[in-house]
Amino acid sequence: MQIETVNLGFIYDAKKQQHVIKRMVDHFRHLSKEYKIRLVFFTLENLDIEEQIINGTTITGNDIRQEHASLPPLIYNFAMHYTINQIEIMRNLRKMNNVTVINPINRFIQDIIFEMLTTLTGSQQFLLPSATFNESTLTEYLNNKYHTLFLLPEKTFHPPKAVVIKRFRKNHYMICFGQNGKMCGKDDLLDYIKKMMNNKKYILMKGIKYFHWGEGPLEARVYLQKGAGGEWSNITISAKSCIFSKDIFYDTKINNILNGFITNEIKNIEQTLADVSLRICRFLDFHIPFLGSCTIDYIFDEDHCPHLVYVGGFEQNQYLYLSMDPAVQYKLLNNAFHYLLFLANYSNEKG
Amino acid sequence: MIWIKAQIEDTSPLEHSPNIIYVSESLADKLKTQTKLFFGQAEITISVQVSPAIPECMGTQFHDPAPIRFSPNLFKQLLIQESAVYQMHYTETTINIGPVIGFLLGDQHYYYHHRRLKELTYAMGVYEKVGGLFIAFRQCSISWQEMCIYGLYFNYGIQRWQYGKLPLPSVVYRRGFISNKNFVNKCNDLLNWKIFNEVRFDKWQFYNQLKENNILNQYLPETELLTVDNLSKFLNKYSKVILKPTKLSRGRGISILTSGCDGNLEVHDYRRFADFKITTSQLADYLHEGKYLQSAYIIQRFLDVPRINGCPWDIRVVMQKNRWKQWVCNGIECRLAGAGKLITNISSGGRALELNEVLQLAFGTEIDPIQVGKDIGSISMEFCKMMDRTGFRFAEFGLDLAIDQKMHYWFIEANVRPTFNGFKTLDDRIYRQICYEPILYSASIAGFGWEDNDGTSIQHHS
Incomplete structure (x- = not known):
């Protein structure tokens, strides 16, 4: 069996992410070509952790193949893992000495996250008891x-x-x-x-008296990622109703929704959301290692102050992902790639 | 040494308040008005002032600590936690408050919370003897910019680990071996902390240490690094050999090869459900295919110990440093492999039994259990002394020994961060002692003492 060597790896879910994987591979083809780096896309089902071999889609510039590759030292996990077997594989993968997995987990136990955040200075501003x-x-x-x-x-x-x-x-x-x-x-x-x-x-x-949008409260989802410099940045803020409503509604830009209601405050609201979310991510780094992506959901009270309701990892909702502006989708992928590249260069520098 | 409770002085100005501690009149008589205060890694020059509002209390007992109030700025700098009861000792020029002990956690959990720290919560059963601030943290928890830890501390009042912004400890008990080896070195360079269990020796490194020891080398089974040639030589010499990964524990990665009369080899592979046979000519292929040669493995002669109902057994000895900084044997258990298994680890289906019971079952009356206990103790003690001579700080070992048919002792391996699960079912008193001992030792090397059982005085060993 021929085993190829690859530089960076990306884990996806074959079922849940089937609609986006083609786009992902296509986008990473360009990145591979530009940076002359070999990549592999794989699912946990196609990882032999004992042998440290992957059966996945390797990308070498325009050359895309289904083949066996060795486990790369840096891996970005786009997926959420459901079965006991998958969870066990991911646990073993993140514990391996020779491998770093970014976002090994993309769903968190919310009451632990909320408890962590109670010790962040000023968290009472956005954290409900x-x-x-x-x-x-x-x-x-x-x-x-x-x-x-x-x-x-x-x-x-x-x-x-x-x-x-x-x-x-x-x-x-x-x-x-x-x-x-x-x-x-x-x-x-x-x-x-x-x-x-x-x-x-x-x-x-x-509970709070919330700012209404349609039948329920307006929700904001802030997307944050680490990128080429290894620092957190705010990627986009979208508007939705999903957690508190029966039907999913989505808009790529929260401004589009807020515009008709609270024109004067829009900039402030966006800035507050971005600032608070960055503080949350930087703080979570002290408690949760190897975070690379975060989605943070808020609702607003009647004074338009945001209140945290949910923290997740890389976007798992395919409807929301595909509804995003394509430029933002690419930005999310670019950041994932560049963050791994940053880590690779960092470890090379350290020798 | 007295027990104290730290409180914030809410009447003094909030910002830029001078560094003052407020004490009762009788305590003020014993302290200099200008002194240096040490707490964890912090060292701050402070003033001591009398506050008539503070009730007189000698702080001779844990449950009756002397209240001390800190000016808000000082309180904030020290990151002192109000829920704790601290020990305080003082000299002409210094006041020491503590102990501040850290537990450096590993990768067992992706993120930690009270519900994932059961073993440490259990260890906090000894809190009333030492008091202080206990901090659970990991590599990512340290803020190098703020020189503090965002981790979990034990809140004695509610008996829970809680998140907080915490001071850097003076002593660190390493509970897990994280992948970034530079981290401990960086901490040793930048922080003035004493870390124990700072390095992890693998099986081959331990073997090489033991081989150089004139007392212990007689107990060593022949061991080599795995190569096809070495394995062939071993199989010519011994009918049964064991392959062990140098860095894994709990029976993971083990394979046992037995030479059969027909010239074939029977393989007991941890990854396979059933044993299987290979020919000697297939040996190299087996090692290549199983990736044995790509990972670091050792080969050892498989020890033929007397079996109990057909199952092999070995001895786990727990050696720990106690509060007087001496090595002590805190537990001996025998681990009997599960039915049909050759690996004795509790996590691989083995079960714990008392030494006396096992010796009786394996040897009948041929053996003196008291003498065996003494022999095990002296072998283990020699090992610990040898490890102390390496210059690294160790405080805990789990040693695996065996006794063969000829009643010869064998030193199988040593573990720097052993698990003690067998003792949990075997003897709760011993299990508690094993959990408590590192806490008492940590307090001791942090320069603090412990309360006697009757709670009348604090013992101190410096």
């Missing part, structure tokens, strides 16, 4: 503190969906999931929520 959901936190939050609560999954393979619990009148609550609502008595509330959670873990978050 939250706790792991259980009977006592629900009682505490409802009885003593808040009129409205958000319930969000601790971690999920799918785009997260929020549940909104609102005190309707004394001893009655409205439970909203997307645009659907149900009234529930205080005594039945816990059982109803537990049934809805289906044994999955959730975070309880203080």
